[in-house]
Amino acid sequence: MKKMFALLMALVMVLALCSSAAAEDLIKVGFAQVGHESDWRNANTENYKGVFTAENGYELSFVDCDNDNAVQLEAVRSFIEQDLDYIIIAPIETAGWNTVLAEAKDAGIPVIIADRNVDADPSEYTTRVGTDMVKEGETAGLWLAEYMAGAEANILVIEGTVGSSAALGRSEGFNNIAKDHPEWKIIDSQSGDFTQAGGQQVMESFLKSYPGQFNVVVCHNDNEAYGAMDAMDAAGVTYGVDGDVILISYDATKAGLTYTLEGKINCNVECNPIQAAFVKEVIEKLEAGEAVEAFTLVVDEAFVAPGITSQYATTMTAELLAARPY
Amino acid sequence: MKIKRAIKKITGMQMFLPIASMLLVMAVNIIYDVSNGNAVFNFFTISLRNGVLFGRIIDILNRGSEVAILAIGMTLVVSAAAGADISVGSVMSLAGGMCCMLLAGFGNANVSQYAVPLWVGLVAGLAIACLCGAFNGYLVSYLNIQPMVATLILFSAGRAIGLLLCNSTIVYVRVPSFQFLGGYFWMLPTPIIIAAACVLVMSLILKHTALGMYIQSVGINKNAARIAGFKSRRIIFTAFVISGLCAGIAGLVATSRIYSADTNNIGLNMELDAILAVALGGNSLGGGKFRLAGSIVGAYTIQAITTTLYALGISSAQAPVFKAVIVILIVTIQSPAVTAYFERRAVAKALRANKEAMRV
Numbered sequence: 001m002k003k004m005f006a007l008l009m010a011l012v013m014v015l016a017l018c019s020s021a022a023a024e025d026l027i028k029v030g031f032a033q034v035g036h037e038s039d040w041r042n043a044n045t046e047n048y049k050g051v052f053t054a055e056n057g058y059e060l061s062f063v064d065c066d067n068d069n070a071v072q073l074e075a076v077r078s079f080i081e082q083d084l085d086y087i088i089i090a091p092i093e094t095a096g097w098n099t100v101l102a103e104a105k106d107a108g109i110p111v112i113i114a115d116r117n118v119d120a121d122p123s124e125y126t127t128r129v130g131t132d133m134v135k136e137g138e139t140a141g142l143w144l145a146e147y148m149a150g151a152e153a154n155i156l157v158i159e160g161t162v163g164s165s166a167a168l169g170r171s172e173g174f175n176n177i178a179k180d181h182p183e184w185k186i187i188d189s190q191s192g193d194f195t196q197a198g199g200q201q202v203m204e205s206f207l208k209s210y211p212g213q214f215n216v217v218v219c220h221n222d223n224e225a226y227g228a229m230d231a232m233d234a235a236g237v238t239y240g241v242d243g244d245v246i247l248i249s250y251d252a253t254k255a256g257l258t259y260t261l262e263g264k265i266n267c268n269v270e271c272n273p274i275q276a277a278f279v280k281e282v283i284e285k286l287e288a289g290e291a292v293e294a295f296t297l298v299v300d301e302a303f304v305a306p307g308i309t310s311q312y313a314t315t316m317t318a319e320l321l322a323a324r325p326y
Numbered sequence: 327m328k329i330k331r332a333i334k335k336i337t338g339m340q341m342f343l344p345i346a347s348m349l350l351v352m353a354v355n356i357i358y359d360v361s362n363g364n365a366v367f368n369f370f371t372i373s374l375r376n377g378v379l380f381g382r383i384i385d386i387l388n389r390g391s392e393v394a395i396l397a398i399g400m401t402l403v404v405s406a407a408a409g410a411d412i413s414v415g416s417v418m419s420l421a422g423g424m425c426c427m428l429l430a431g432f433g434n435a436n437v438s439q440y441a442v443p444l445w446v447g448l449v450a451g452l453a454i455a456c457l458c459g460a461f462n463g464y465l466v467s468y469l470n471i472q473p474m475v476a477t478l479i480l481f482s483a484g485r486a487i488g489l490l491l492c493n494s495t496i497v498y499v500r501v502p503s504f505q506f507l508g509g510y511f512w513m514l515p516t517p518i519i520i521a522a523a524c525v526l527v528m529s530l531i532l533k534h535t536a537l538g539m540y541i542q543s544v545g546i547n548k549n550a551a552r553i554a555g556f557k558s559r560r561i562i563f564t565a566f567v568i569s570g571l572c573a574g575i576a577g578l579v580a581t582s583r584i585y586s587a588d589t590n591n592i593g594l595n596m597e598l599d600a601i602l603a604v605a606l607g608g609n610s611l612g613g614g615k616f617r618l619a620g621s622i623v624g625a626y627t628i629q630a631i632t633t634t635l636y637a638l639g640i641s642s643a644q645a646p647v648f649k650a651v652i653v654i655l656i657v658t659i660q661s662p663a664v665t666a667y668f669e670r671r672a673v674a675k676a677l678r679a680n681k682e683a684m685r686v
Contacts, residue, residue, distance in 0.1 A: 036494045037590055039435075162643045191642030195591045196584040204385055205636035223496075227584070234510070236376030255436065255498070 026059040027283065030079030031088040034115070035067040039253055043326030044090075044115070044273035051276035058280075069093045076100050080107050086283055090115040094165075101125055110286055112279055116165060122294050126286070129278050129296045133166050136269045137173020139302050140248050143267050143312045144216065145181060147246070153181070153216050157189035158202050158228060160220035166271070167191070170220050170250055187214055192224040199227025207235045218248045222256030225249035225265055240264040241305045252303055254324050261316045263305040269313075270300045273326060343665075344607050344620045347656040348627040351634055355382075358638055369637060379513050382633055390629030391517035392418070392576040392593070396600035397621040398528050399459075399569030401609060405545040406565040407466055408613030409473025410601045416484030417458045417570060418577030418593030423488030425451035425578060426497040426587035429504065436498045444503060451581075452574040458484060459570015463563035481597070488589035498586040508583030517579050524575060525622055528568075532618060541565060545613035599628050602653065608660050627656070 029052055033045055045064070052060035061084065065072040069092050079087045080103055087109055091097065094117060101124040104111045110126040117130065144153065155178070160167030171189070178184050187210055192198030199219060206214070217239070219225040225247060232239050239245040241263035249256055252270035259265045275298045285292050302313035309315055336342060355369035365371070372381035396414050403411045428450050431441035440447075458480050465476035509516055532538035543551040544558045552558040573593075580592045605611060606627050607620025631652050635645045658664060 039495055042495065159642060188639050189641070190636065190639075193591070195588060196586065197580065197588070197591065200583065201389060202636065204389075205633065208380075208382055208385070209637060209639065223588075230584075234376065234378065235380060 025057075026054060027057055027086065027287070028059045028061070028082075028084040029086045029088060029283070030061040030063070030076070030082070030084045031114075032063050032065055032072050032075040032079070032090065034072075034090050034092050035065055037067060039326065040251060040271065040273050044275065047274050047325070048088075048276045048279075051280055056280070065092060067092055069096070073100055077103065080104055080109060083107065084109060086286075087111045088114050088279060089118075091118045094119045098124065112282060114275060114279060127282055127292045127294060127296065129275060129282060129298060131271055131275075131298045131300055133169020133271075134173040134176070135297075136250055136271060136300050137170040137175070138177055139173075139300065139312055140170070140218065140250070140267060140269045141174045141177025143269075143302060143304065143310055144246070144248065145177060146310055146312065147266070147308065148183075150183060153184040153246075154210075154214045155184060155186045155216040155218060156206050156210065156214045157186060158192040158199050158217065158219045158224045159189055160191065160194045160224070162191050164194075166194075166250075167220055174218065192219070192227060194221050194223060196223045196227040196230070199224030200231050201227070203228040203231035204235075207231060207237065215244065216246045216248065220250055222249050222251045222253045222268070225256065225259070229259070229264060240266060241307055252301075254321070254326055257303055257316060257321050257324060260303050260305050261318065261321055263307065265305065266308065267302060267304045267310075267313060269302045272298050272300050274298075340608075340617060341619055341623065343660045344623040344627070347606065347659065348623055348630055351627060351630045351652060355634055355637055369634075374513070377513065378510050378515075382637060384515065384518075386626060386629045386633050387518045387521075388515040389633065390626045391515075391521035392580055393596060393599045393603055393628060394521045394622050394625040395524050395572050395576040395579070396569075396596060397603040397607075397625040398524055398618065399565075399572030400600040400604050401607075401616050401618055401621040402541055402565040403473065403569045404601075404604050404609065404611055405613055405616040406541045406562045407473045408545060408611075409466075410597070410604075410611070411459075411462060411477045411566065411569045412474060412597045412601075413458065413462060413477040413480035413484055414569060414573040414576075414600055415593035415596040415598075416481050416488075417455050417573035418580060418596065419587075419589045419591075420458065420484040420488040420491075421451040421455040421574040421577035422581030422592050423491045423497070423587045423589045424454045425581060426499050427491040429499045429501075430497050432491075433493055434497070435493070435495045436500070438500045440499070440501060440504075444501075448578060451578050452571060455570045455574025455577065456567055457570070459567040459573070460563070462570065463566030466566060467559040467562040485589060488587070492587050492589050496586050496588045500585060505582055505585050507579050508581075508585075517583070520575065520579060524572065525618070529618060537561075537564075538616075542615055546615070600625070603628055606653070606656055606660075 031048055034041060036042055049060065049062065052058040061079065063075040065075060072092050076087060076089060077100060087104055089111060091113060097118045097120050101111060101120055113125055113128040115130050159171060178186060188206065190202045192202045217228055219228055229239065232245065237245060239247045246266045248267045249265050250269045250271060252268045256265065256268050260268045278296050278298050282292050282296060303316045304310050304313040306316055352369065356366060359368040360366055369382050372379055372383055400411060425447040428442050429440050429447040430437040462477050462480060465471045466473050507516055507520065511519055540556055540561045543556055544561045548558045577593060581587055603624035604621045606624030607617060609616050609620055631649055635648055640648055
């Protein structure tokens with residue numbers, strides 16, 4: 001039902017495109033988006049729609065692929081058939097892109113891989129714009145090292161979905177820093193599937209397995225952190241700036257940063273959905289005939305609770321929170 | 327001889343195998359705790375912490391509530407229609423979405439006061455779940471569509487409708503009273519009480535009305551039951567409505583736990599756990615005779631496996647493999663071929679004993 005709807009929407013959009021043959025001077029950009037599975041994704045979509053506007057000189061064909069790989073491949077093919085000027089893909093799956101990338105190359109259309117990565121040689125597409133999950137993990141690790149200042153850390157990790165690039169990257173980055181700190185011990189690491197219910201259940205279990213034996217909890221996204229907070233509240237364990245447990249989270253959504261401002265999450269590392277400006281910059285360079293880098297990093301900031309100052313993170317304020325777009 | 331007879335009496339009980347399987351799963355923890363130098367019954371200790379009961383057993387009862395509630399409806403559907411209701415997970419999500427959408431007001435993603443009274447949201451959530459059950463029931467009983475196919479519709483559409491209701495975002499209702507269903511009542515997690523109440527009500531209905539007999543008769547032979555004067559269609563329809571209601575209750579509990587309608591994730595894959603619960607309880611998925619108690623024990627067995635895997639600290643990537651192995655073992659122990667083998671052995675032994683007695 002959902003897929004049918006998405007297909008129908010795609011069809012309507014394609015028809016709408018065919019009918020609007022006017023506006024020759026606009027740069028035509030096709031964007032095959034992953035879907036609408038999270039607040040993060042919706043913020044990402046809104047950002048693209050806000051940047052690639054007619055006022056800025058762009059005509060954006062947007063397709064929501066609803067997490068369906070086949071729909072996404074079709075969307076990209078239809079972009080090629082319409083002979084758009086640029087194609088942006090936020091890949092759902094990493095594998096299986098070679099054929100369609102070759103088709104785009106044959107048609108002479110530059111392809112920009114956004115957000116996630118693909119399993120293809122960088123020569124098969126023009127450039128890539130995205131965040132670096134490993135770097136996010138390293139940022140969290142560096143902040144913790146600075147905050148602990150050599151003190152012992154017994155760490156519990158609530159991972160994201162097993163095998164997801166975010167979970168793998170954030171673990172890898174954090175472990176890179178942890179291995180230089182013999183005074184740190186990662187006691188256990190379990191998956192909470194990026195959900196609040198998952199975070200609750202894993203934390204409930206941790207509280208029984210390691211009562212009073214840990215002082216740091218790392219959650220791979222904000223939703224899991226909310227769950228961990230629920231579980232610690234129920235068990236009477238204190239966390240945050242004034243508590244016994246240091247809580248680290250990723251994503252830095254508005255709700256997550258609200259907790260950071262309240263001092264409940266010590267450090268929240270951003271995964272920036274505001275990527276369209278970086279893509280636009282790349283397209284402008286290509287339009288001007290300049291060379292572009294193989295990979296443009298979308299910078300992720302980190303935010304810490306009031307009362308903490310860090311060289312790796314910004315201290316949270318109410319003004320900062322109000323200015324956040326998502 | 328007396329002890330032997332007592333053992334025989336226990337092993338001969340209908341519920342022996344499901345309960346034994348559950349205890350076996352939990353026994354793994356004793357071995358683990360002993361080998362790790364913990365207290366022998368570390369896994370089973372229940373203490374009072376922060377004013378509420380705290381322990382692994384409480385976790386199993388608490389986290390297993392949703393599946394236990396689903397298993398009630400699933401047992402009836404399996405028995406009456408000889409097929410599963412695979413829409414329950416999606417219906418859970420839809421009920422939660424409906425409830426939160428009303429409580430927050432459409433389009434709001436984060437509220438700290440109700441837009442409508444709490445009971446309106448809860449009743450609407452249950453109502454839409456019953457409606458889903460009725461839709462499934464109509465397709466199966468009156469249009470004679472196979473249960474798996476009929477419920478496949480809401481399996482995929484239910485969650486999508488929930489997403490539409492919630493405007494494709496997670497709707498948070500941050501009001502303390504909304505967290506009651508998934509929170510604590512006095513010292514006990516409320517989900518445990520709700521699950522217990524659901525089981526109690528259904529067992530009373532089955533005991534004091536003929537519903538159970540009707541459902542089993544229809545499940546054994548639909549046409550024979552009809553000729554014998556049962557309204558087969560209406561009975562199957564009723565089973566699906568009850569399953570929908572159960573999914574609604576489970577959905578509201580799951581939603582209340584996280585005080586938000588996470589429509590993408592609430593009840594995800596839970597239909598499979600509910601079906602597994604029915605099977606682990608020693609019920610035939612081919613319909614007919616059923617034991618509600620078996621399904622409930624099955625539901626908590628599944629949660630006992632999950633909690634045990636957490637307690638053992640098995641990595642999330644490997645956990646599904648262990649879960650599969652345990653399930654295979656339990657299902658095999660309860661399979662007709664294995665039970666028949668043990669029965670044959672018992673009979674042969676009795677015969678031998680008899681013969682020897684004759685010789686003397």
